[in-house]
Amino acid sequence: MPAITPSRAESFSIGELSKHVGVNIETIRYYERIKMLPAPGRSANGRRVYGPAEARILAFIRRSRDLGFTLEEIRALLALGGPERASCADVHKIASAHLTNVRSKLSDLVKLEAILAETVARCSDGAAPDCPVLDILDAGRRG
Amino acid sequence: MPAITPSRAESFSIGELSKHVGVNIETIRYYERIKMLPAPGRSANGRRVYGPAEARILAFIRRSRDLGFTLEEIRALLALGGPERASCADVHKIASAHLTNVRSKLSDLVKLEAILAETVARCSDGAAPDCPVLDILDAGRRG
DNA sequence: CATGCATCCTGTAGTCCCTACAGGATCAAG
DNA sequence: CTTGATCCTGTAGGGACTACAGGATGCATG
Known part of the structure; x- marks a missing residue:
């Protein structure tokens, strides 16, 4: 303790x-x-x-x-x-509204994690002459 | 197009x-x-x-x-x-630092999602007389 | 007891990232 | 030629802090 x-x-x-x-x-x-x-x-x-x-x-x-x-x-x-x-109904309202929010943030972050991880991996040690930095931009395009 | x-x-x-x-x-x-x-x-x-x-x-x-x-x-x-x-190394540094950040936020959000979902379910329609609002607090305690 | 340093107090101002508004100028349509 | 949308500059507001100025205490030590 x-x-x-x-x-x-x-x-x-x-x-x-x-x-x-x-x-x-x-x-x-x-x-x-x-x-x-x-x-x-x-x-x-x-x-x-x-x-x-x-x-x-x-x-x-x-x-x-x-x-x-x-x-x-x-x-x-x-x-x-x-x-x-x-009333609990109010809590429900606030919490579920926020839950929706959280879920969308969550999925954004999951995507970001992938993108970042990939970027980090590709850039791994300064080997590549021109970094795919701006690719982050294109990676996010909804196709 | x-x-x-x-x-x-x-x-x-x-x-x-x-x-x-x-x-x-x-x-x-x-x-x-x-x-x-x-x-x-x-x-x-x-x-x-x-x-x-x-x-x-x-x-x-x-x-x-x-x-x-x-x-x-x-x-x-x-x-x-x-x-x-x-150099790409710089990108690597920034992105990976951010990745660490993102990962910890991600795990928080995952926990929150569970808590919120549970809260929402428990409070489902104003039936329960006292809401588990402050339980959100305790649920997050590292045990 | 005096000195020093930590902690506390109030109050105000600064930071980050916008967002809104005031007061005009200009454009394109009817 | 008037109306309404869009643009311009500049400044102020907002959320959630964070920092700092200028003092007043508390606590330990020589």
């Missing part, structure tokens, strides 16, 4: 949270400013004090961002899990 | 180029401003006149952007295909 340099019981400073979740300190403050993240409690000296709930939300945001959701989409997703608990 | 509403022989206006390649007019001018695209010739009245060469470059940029290269990377790739024709 990973020892998590704990402050007290279950509270972190912004710096700890940042390291813990892998999100830049500036970005955490930015999320707070734009209300992606609830404003945390403050210690006597005015420093932000986070608990596991905030960490969980931030991790969710982080992961969702990595996966290509916009902050607006994430906001919507978070709201669905929140106090109002909107 | 697709008829390409041709102006004269092989020259397009910015609007034609835009439609042809699928890049916003504003974006084309932006690319010119930041020197991604060479400044094209101008007609007597001061309008941009593009030929197939520019179209080719723009298509290359468009495709590369779609595929996730940054403009800086594309600039580098273009330079390699240009008059100086640097």
Whole structure:
């Protein structure tokens, strides 16, 4: 089990949270400013004090961002899990719209992987006198 | 063969180029401003006149952007295909670095697709009272 | 106790890659 | 000759950060 340099019981400073979740300190403050993240409690000296709930939300945001959701989409997703608990149908709508997106990105990336791999292979060590760089262009033409 | 509403022989206006390649007019001018695209010739009245060469470059940029290269990377790739024709090794370096990137994104997306598909299925029609939204979070934990 | 360095604070400005708009000029059609 | 589409330049806005200025604290050490 990973020892998590704990402050007290279950509270972190912004710096700890940042390291813990892998999100830049500036970005955490930015999320707070734009209300992606609830404003945390403050210690006597005015420093932000986070608990596991905030960490969980931030991790969710982080992961969702990595996966290509916009902050607006994430906001919507978070709201669905929140106090109002909107209908599952809404989640379904957001998620399936995004799924379509993801699937098309996925197929693009698969193609790209092939093209890149081929390019890399062909150019392998500077042997070829003129590189097939611009071929990437033509490779993508729908025939 | 697709008829390409041709102006004269092989020259397009910015609007034609835009439609042809699928890049916003504003974006084309932006690319010119930041020197991604060479400044094209101008007609007597001061309008941009593009030929197939520019179209080719723009298509290359468009495709590369779609595929996730940054403009800086594309600039580098273009330079390699240009008059100086640097070594293929350079292309190899850029492309393979990007390939690594692409592969990791790809695996994330594959995971996401599964999670989303499952979420969509579980939430199927608003039946379930509490949605597994935040489960997306935990599903992504490296175990 | 003083010094130093890390961490925190607020606030503003910069980055990347566009996108939109204002305020005109010009063209082709009716 | 008027209308509407297209073009021009230039500037400002937007999303999602990221960096920096200018301070205030906290913590360890001599």
